[in-house]
Amino acid sequence: MGRAPCCDKTAVKKGPWSPEEDAVLKSYIEKYGTGNNWISLPQRIGIKRCGKSCRLRWLNYLRPNLKHGGFTDEEDYIICSFYITIGSRWSIIASQLPGRTDNDIKNYWNTRLKKKLLSKQVKAFHHQQLNVKFERGTTSNMSSSSSQNQILMLHDENTNKTSYNQVVDPSSITSFAMEEQSMIKNPVLESLSNWDYDAATSSNYHHHHHHHSSPSLNSMSSSSSIATNSSLQMSHYTVNSNDQQEMLFMAGFENLQAELFNEIANDDMREIGFHGTETLDNDWLDHDISSFVDYPLYNNE
DNA sequence: AATATAAACAACCGCTCTTCA
DNA sequence: ATGAAGAGCGGTTGTTTATAT
Numbered sequence: 001m002g003r004a005p006c007c008d009k010t011a012v013k014k015g016p017w018s019p020e021e022d023a024v025l026k027s028y029i030e031k032y033g034t035g036n037n038w039i040s041l042p043q044r045i046g047i048k049r050c051g052k053s054c055r056l057r058w059l060n061y062l063r064p065n066l067k068h069g070g071f072t073d074e075e076d077y078i079i080c081s082f083y084i085t086i087g088s089r090w091s092i093i094a095s096q097l098p099g100r101t102d103n104d105i106k107n108y109w110n111t112r113l114k115k116k117l118l119s120k121q122v123k124a125f126h127h128q129q130l131n132v133k134f135e136r137g138t139t140s141n142m143s144s145s146s147s148q149n150q151i152l153m154l155h156d157e158n159t160n161k162t163s164y165n166q167v168v169d170p171s172s173i174t175s176f177a178m179e180e181q182s183m184i185k186n187p188v189l190e191s192l193s194n195w196d197y198d199a200a201t202s203s204n205y206h207h208h209h210h211h212h213s214s215p216s217l218n219s220m221s222s223s224s225s226i227a228t229n230s231s232l233q234m235s236h237y238t239v240n241s242n243d244q245q246e247m248l249f250m251a252g253f254e255n256l257q258a259e260l261f262n263e264i265a266n267d268d269m270r271e272i273g274f275h276g277t278e279t280l281d282n283d284w285l286d287h288d289i290s291s292f293v294d295y296p297l298y299n300n301e
Numbered sequence: 302a303a304t305a306t307a308a309a310c311a312a313c314c315g316c317t318c319t320t321c322a
Numbered sequence: 323a324t325g326a327a328g329a330g331c332g333g334t335t336g337t338t339t340a341t342a343t
Contacts, residue, residue, distance in 0.1 A: 006328095016311070016337080039328070055329075056312065091331065103311080106332070111309055 006039065007050045017057055021047055025054055026062045034058070060101045067099035071108060079105060080117050 028045045035041065039051035047054065060066075071079075075097055082093045088109075090102035097105065 014313075037328075050313090051328090052314090053312075059330095060311080088332070102331075107310055110333095 006052055007042075009050075011048065012042075012050045012053075013048045014053075017061075021049070022057070022062060025057060029058055029062070056103075060103050065099055066101065068104065071113075075100070076113060076116070079109060079113060083109060 024045055024047055028041075034055075037051075038055040042049045042051055042054055049057075078096055079093060082089075082096065086092065088106070090106045094100050094102040094105050
């Protein structure tokens with residue numbers, strides 16, 4: 001009593017398409033079009049396939065002017081920008097990339113691009129942190145030992161709060177990081193800022209209990225408009241908690257980077273500082289900071 | 302050289318959205 | 323106005339190909 005199948009599954013072939021099947025389908029559609037009826041098409045042309053399968057084959061493979069593989073750097077940026085902004089809305093993303101299908105982009109993201117982006121983000125973060133120092137004590141010692149290109153973290157055991165104070169010399173930021181900036185400022189991404197995101201929110205969205213981890217990074221950066229939009233949208237468009245965590249993770253880094261670059265561009269400052277205080281718990285540490293610090297923040301043993 | 306493991310990718314499934322009689 | 327059929331979507335699976343042991 002489930003849903004009725006779209007076709008007789010026993011009389012229908014599954015799996016990869018043969019060149020012969022491709023040729024029949026392609027030549028028919030090129031001559032007569034699809035006739036707005038995929039379900040009856042296979043019977044009409046004598047192919048033992050489900051109508052949905054024919055449609056998919058045509059749309060993703062046989063249709064003219066399709067590209068396969070060989071994604072360019074520009075396409076990478078566009079895909080990443082969109083994913084970070086609107087999540088896995090593959091058909092929307094595909095509509096921005098001529099000759100690419102949603103299926104292709106989805107596969108590419110899942111198998112390669114996601115890893116590529118994550119490793120870039122991690123590299124960029126490493127680069128930014130430059131030199132992390134962690135001390136225990138009271139907040140009164142805080143400012144004394146802070147210097148250029150250093151992030152100082154100070155844990156006050158009495159209040160169980162950790163303060164941080166980051167000072168970055170802009171000249172130490174590499175061209176790699178500038179490349180990241182161009183992604184953040186991608187015009188495609190900016191064009192999205194006027195969309196009405198609330199209209200289509202997510203029945204399957206749920207807050208993950210780690211959702212506070214990124215705000216801890218956000219609080220370091222104040223607010224560039226792009227970064228703010230990005231994190232807002234993020235909270236509405238994630239699909240499951242793993243993806244959400246991962247996306248917040250990336251967005252947090254981007255916010256931080258965007259803030260850095262904006263300050264460099266607008267103020268021509270020699271120094272950029274971030275200051276703040278957070279109540280730290282182990283979740284926060286594990287997720288955002290501790291894996292990037294070469295020595296433990298706490299001695300738990 | 303043989304086998305195990307991972308990556309890549311096409312295609313499938315079940316659902317939702319749209320269209321039209 | 324309404325509901326069934328068609329189209330579209332995105333997560334996931336299954337198979338092939340590449341890489342590691």
